[in-house]
Amino acid sequence: MPATLETEDAIKDLSGDYKYGFVTDIETDLAPKGLNEDIIRLISTKKEEPEWLLEWRLEAYRKWLKADDPDWAKVHHPEIDFQDIHYYAAPKKKEGPKSLDEVDPELLETYEKLGIPIKEQEVLAGVQGAPNIAVDAVFDSVSVATTYKEKLEEIGVIFCSFSEAVQDHPELVKKYLGSVVPVSDNAYATLNSAVFTDGTFVYIPKGVQCPMELSTYFRINTKDTGQFERTLIVADEGSKVSYLEGCTAPMRDENQLHAAVVELVALDDAEIKYSTVQNWYPGDKDGVGGIYNFVTKRGACRGKNSKISWTQVETGSAITWKYPSCILQGDNSVGEFYSVAVTNNMQQADTGTKMIHIGKNTSSRIISKGISAGKAQNTYRGLVRVQPGAEGARNYTQCDSLLMGDKCGAHTLPYIEVKNPSAQVEHEATTSKISEDQMFYCVQRGLDPEEAVSMIVNGFCKEVMQELPMEFAVEAQKLLGISLEGSVG
């Protein structure tokens, strides 16, 4: 391609097939479509839940019936028929798989296709000195294998599926469930509270630094199942944990709803790092199919000197609607949000964060990079609020947008609300495109335009990418390239 060619002229439709679009054929235990109190009772019974949890679900369901779906985001989709969804699907249970050998080989194969096999040694092969990763694999709604569990148990770390936690640690679940994201937070979170089937529970006891990165793999598999998982991470005083979450989904023509809730609680001096790479099926280039990713993620820095850090690389989903947030309650607590959101073709992303400064000397940092190509719409929506008591609060926000092509959009909606004069709040944002000079330089050095774009985009996102744990960084960099494939000819 002549190097002088305008970047926008070079934009071409993404024609490559979704690399991870395959369906694993496993017998599933499926609830009938639709949502009513009986379905919720069924879920609760299937999961052998205590009475209080069923009541909690039913209360959420009743609230959901009255709740309106959020309509303020800059996303468009046909109305979701919540009665046309299976609310429970579980792979047919074999007797409690204790080791990987007992796991359905087809399932293992699925994970291998994903590029990150469940066998952690393989994950780490060739990476010298890399920390161990424990994987709690969620297949549709039920956790099928948990590795390294015993090793973690030795030091008191609880890392298990949500269902197990309900059975084994009900006091912890009862104490923290819904304490960060209240049942009536928003309609999707309310729905999740009513029908969540599984997810992950992590508890790090006092003073324990979790020796390995905890990792979960979520997949949506059964046709027409909305996945409603629930994650709860509690870091007790002085503890530290890093949690990775990665997602891919099989190719589908019908839109699938995914409404997860993630709650993080950090007590005094605790630190939680939560990293996400989201690569669910974005739909084809005409916008047919793809996942609706409507997720509520929120962390509470309850204790003093606590820290919660969100890092996300969002490349997938037809629609992304998520705002990982931090409630900075404890004095000197720190909230961070690092985000890369890539949208191509007909994808829509409305994502950002909320930093609520309540405690004294709390600080937050927001770095958001939005990349929009094709006919995609990419919105950053964020709130920084400093409450009257947040003496000495500090925020720095930077959100940059990169536009590739003249049919896409990039929007920035920051809200800044300051009620304390000692706060220092700064916000900067820019919108630009890949300049001809940058392309010319790269191409003139012998890179093909696609490599050049990938390199420039990775450079644009560098501040975020370097926050990812190493195990994720490599995959995420590749993902950026794959997601923008074909956006330059």
Next chain:
Amino acid sequence: MSIVPYQEQFEALKPEFGALAPLREAAFARYAEHGFPAQAREAWRYTKLSPIANAGFAPAEPASLPASDIAAHLIPDAITLVFVNGRLDDALSNIDQAETGLSIKRLNEAGDILNDALDLSSAGPDDALVALNAALMQDGAVIEIAEDAHIDAPIHLLFFTNRPGMSQIRNLIRVGAGARATVVESYFGNRETYWTNVVNQIDLGDGAHLEHARSQEEGVNAFHIGAMQMTLSADASFNGVSVMRGGSLARNEVQVTVSGEGADCKLAGVSLGRGKQLLDSITRFDHAVPNTTSDQLFKSVMDDGSHAVYQGKVIVRQDAQHTDATQANHNLLLARTAQASSKPELEIFADDVKCAHGATVGELDDSMMFYLKSRGLDEDAAQKLLIDGFISEVLERIPSPEIRDLFLTDIGGWRLGG
């Protein structure tokens, strides 16, 4: 139709409608469809209108005003129109001053022009008060500047209220192709509880240029809702500066449609708040064509329990390549209970554009204060110097020294507690 606020006032004014009756009827119907905007509406989230809706203001009674009351606010050699309680006061005004190419009419003399110029077809629920204004408008200036006319004397619109009630003011300013003019608006009042609802429509022809300065110093109990709707044709340029410091609840909304290539719109504002004031600035810049530029600079200095709001929006349409738009909002909080809310918003559908925004909120810089004190300045003097410096960036954008000085004098009064 259910009863909406101000329906009675509308019915009462009907006998005076004359030629504008159909326009007013249509405007009221549009307003009545939505009523007063609720805080649930994004554009009104910080401004609570219920005190105005519930007050059901009747038009403010006519009253006379001694010339000495406004003497300090006059611009030398200006063409001055003084409105008292929403109506033009001939004795205090000097419209007759002859300038080639300038036509100034009162609202009730300009029925044809208004029928032609007022377009409420796009007025949505957020513009309900603009529609209400069109239904109830009492007076205002219709200013037309002919092609290529250069009007050197500033045109000064001065609004003074000293009776309780409402003033519904509508001004229309049309600057012809290649023409140049300066328009200044000032709002003053006493301690009565009153409501000024003013809508300015400004149309700039090809290559036209307008210097605009606005000073809002309504009385402490006043409500002030201002809206400016502006269209810029090709190569037109606008330079506006606005000072907002009066009223218990005040809002100034500026909607700009940049519809001609090469057009440039600069807008700067400073809000000075104290007591329990809410000062709300909201802008919407719509870049619809390629090669246009806009620049927004909004600052606030908020004392006591006052609250500054800036909601700025820049829209760059798909065809508007090579748009260069910047937005800056800086807030200085002087007191424990002062607050600032800022939402600089970019909505961009074109890729080859330069758009940036920045926002900050903070208090006076400790190290700067320390430096000044170490040079022998006391706390108050140091603070004054820093605030002056902070504000001057906005006021320096007023090119006319006379107007700038007038504004600076007024602001000096603010800091002394006036």
